Amino acid sequence: MRSRYSIEIMAGLFLLLGVIALMFLASTATDLGSKLGKEHYSLSMRFLNVGELKSRAPVTIGGVTIGAVRKIKLDPVTFEALVIMDINSKFDQIPTDTSAAILTTGILGDKYVGLEPGGALEVLSDGDEITITQSAIGIEQLIAKYLFSVDNKG
């Protein structure tokens, strides 16, 4: 009887361990963890060209991630790309004259949004738009410009 009881304890322990592993993996190794439990607000901005910016790309100030891009869509009237991003509610003191640029990690790395805080006293709140933006600079455009200018000189 005693051995049968200990078998059940071991089986229960195994089940518990498995379920813990399941929860742990779901919350730490996938994007579920970053969605749960954290309050955020959304900001939008318009770019002429977003390059290869994708949703879930990080949004940073001074290199530190403060949020992520939620959605990228095209404004059907002005034909500008509308980028909507989620910012962690901890960072709710971003000035209204903040500028945004689409930057690249390294030369060929992923695109991300870099914010440069301004000096205004009013702060951005949920649903506001960042108006000062700088579009993505594609490396292929840079190369084309360079080749063109060399051609002109020669």
Added chain:
Amino acid sequence: MSKTNSNMDAITKPLATLGRSVLFFGQILAAFRPDAKMFRAILAQVYFIGARSLVIIMVCGFFVGMVLTLQSYVELSKFGATDSVGVVLALSLFRELGPVLTALLFSGRAGTSIAAEIGLMKATEQLSAMELMAIDPVKRVVVPRFIAGVISLPLLSMLFTLLALAGGATYAINIMGVDSGIFWGNMVSNVGFQSDFMMSFWKSLAFGIIASFIAVFSGYFTTPTGDGIGRATTQTVVVSAVVVLIVDFLITVLMTWT
């Protein structure tokens, strides 16, 4: 005449096996009664099938994670993309290696022992004895092992993935010097809960049903001799591996299209 007969056999025998497996699957489902007695039997089998496979699953997972990290690190460093090593590791583990390798290890470790145990019960006429005592051997012997296997495999697969990630993280962070924040941060932003984690879960559940069913099936319908039991255990591993890999492809096609 005998030649035509053997030719016919080559077609009818696999068909008969397929038909018998479908009927047997129905028989298992029909015999499943979630009462207290069944619950205790399943729990005991979860111990024999699941808990006692823990060590092999965890050790294998840890080393698979380390070797995967080492291999991908070497190639990624040629492109200066070593920051992505965690993403490569997590995606390949969640989508493919976790469920598939666990299923293969499971059929080798637990599937064979289920097949041999049921086969031996049949060879020593314990199953016939149960029938004489009006005990349904499918309900008493087959169902608890099958259900325990279906419960155990997804959990073992999660533990395999967890240990592989731990092994990979240990190697990448402590030996290769990848920054731990970048390693986990890139992983979190690139591994989707719906697309990758749930794919891992559904796959391991499907493999649990396949591997457990093939084990109980080859045990239950074995030729009741020593030779027959030997063939049943071999058949368990071989058939499980083939079916798991084929189904893996089908599930991947299905889930990436929709």
